Amino acid sequence: MRPQRALSAALFLGLVLPASAPISALAQHFNGDRAFDITKQFVAIGPRWAGSPGHAKAESFLRNEFKHDHLEEDTFTANTPIGPVPMHNFIVKFPGKKDGVIVLCTHYETNYPLKDTSFLGANDGGATTGLLIEIANELRPQMTGGKLDGYSVWLLFDDGEEAIANPPYSANQWSDSTAMWGTRHLAAKWSQDGTLQRIKAFLLADMIGDKDLDVLKESQSTPWLTALVAEAARNTGHAKYFFASEGAEEDDHLPFLKRGVPSIDIIDVNYGPHNAQTPDGWHHTPQDTMDKISAKSLTISGDVFLESIKLIDRR
Template sequence: MSPAYRNPIGVVSLWLGFILMLLSCVKAYEKISDETLNRLSRPNNDFDIHNGALLSPILRTRVPGTPGSTAVLNHFADFFRTTLPNWTVEVQNSTAKTPVSKGKEIPFRNFIATRDPPWAPVGDVSRLTLVAHYDSKLEPEGFIGGIDSAAPCAMIMHAMRSVDAALEKKWSALEKQGLHEYLDEVQGLQVIFLDGEEAFQEWTDTDSLYGARALATHWDDQVYPAMSEFKTPLSSISLFVLLDLLGAKSPSIQSYYETTHWAYKNLGALEGRFKSLKQFKSASADRWFIDAAKDERNLKSFGGIQDDHLPFLAKGVEVLHLIDYAPFKGFPSVWHTLDDDGEHLDMDTVEDWSMLITAFVAEWMELEGYFDQPPAVGVRSDEDSDESEAIRLNKKTEL
């Protein structure tokens, strides 16, 4: 048969098969370019400790069940409602007695925000989950908790705001080209701000992690529809990234789990790239990710540090714990003291952390090419734009 009479259905099938072959070669984590690292949004005045839109509303006492806790919870809700309206927001409620509540049930409220691809059923989405606790200690009276963990909450908020437009652009392009139907894995994002991490009296298995324990149990019992890719919200978490005690100078971050050491090393690589590009504001030349050069079999973290990840880890969730703890030195000097306030945050380090988390999320979600570009010289037609978008969608599959 002459080429002029070739079966068009067969041609389409060959083309779709080729696309499927290309997509099967795509890895789940794609590095972003130096150009993109240089262009990532900075928090700037939003991290001002007195009137910054993201950080300052969290820098207050926020013991569970108090007006300060409610005010911070409302701050989170307002941020997502006004700045990231395409996110789904919910609050998971629980109550528990504490050693100082005299038999009274104290409310604990976990804030959860989720951004899934618009075409995907909820049970079919694997989510990168960024986590921090937002409560503060009951004692010493007036404790603020700048590193513990007001600043980590603000870092996560900035990162989600910074990647949201690129995420929307990618998903819209995938739908427009029809390629979303051929993805082996559907990735979304999730933010959890946990309540009740701190002990009310003395850290024990029952006087700590109130919100984390409640949420892990709730999600373990919540089952997705029968034919879903994942059974529960817990099993849909691809990586549980917990930020705690971040915002002091010269942090030391250890790697605690062999199965997530690869993700830890990716963060260490990003730290090195930011520093080589002179995009970090903090002056310290010390390596933050002190285990980045180690093989996962050579980690010596002795099982990790007790924190909000434990109830999730116990149920099989993969965890990356980002906490400032130096061997032979311990936690930052302001830990659990009244000096852990906004004034004692190292703001250059806080901003650098926010950039690092943003870059990590951008790589995990494979957003290279979807951030706004500088204005191009000349005018492109719509056909040129569509062709460029198709090239961008397939650029990662080149052998």
């Protein structure tokens, strides 16, 4: 009965899908509903700027999610414009059978200069934290003998991506001397201990829970990796959500890119209406709330990240 059922399913798929459909497109989709639920729980913590009670709760949330995994904490002190600030990067390691590492990254904290507002960062840090936690749920069942078949996959939840400066927030506060604390620290640390040489690709997720998903073709990103993510989007049937527009973004991929690591910023910068009230859309405003993101966008993003891992493994 089982072979017959499989054959019937194959015949059915052959009838309803074009012959050119990528094999990956037939696979079950990433669980965006579950990623959305994780995001909702995480964002419910409230503002989580470095040093706040919410930040401590966010750290505890991550520790609890990965208590049965290989979780490493990278604790350091950032010398910021407001003084020394303790920070914590979290690295969850899924070992692979191939020699090399794929890093998937998101920041998890909220903006310090917006600390006196109701800014929750549902899309900006929240959605991608939920995304990577659910990617971990997808990776665990793929391990055989305690390892993935391809490269090791490390999930990096970095601290201090946002600018740390005195309120109120303004865009010119964000620079490589006031932000990207976590990735600047970790890129330097991994350069010194030799880890950087093992990284095959660094994929940054930022603001890709947006209901109206429109992922930018980030022009500083490594060209072959941009082409690979575009291929992953095509393979999973999501090409229309990727790379319709192009531009440069200052983001957490730069400390790794500058040290020679193939890196890409997978980011949706066109978030919300741009008008006199919100010139940068909902980015860094109290309007960045759960109703602005969707499980569908997280499904799309998760599909493309998982397919990108498979394509990198085949290189």
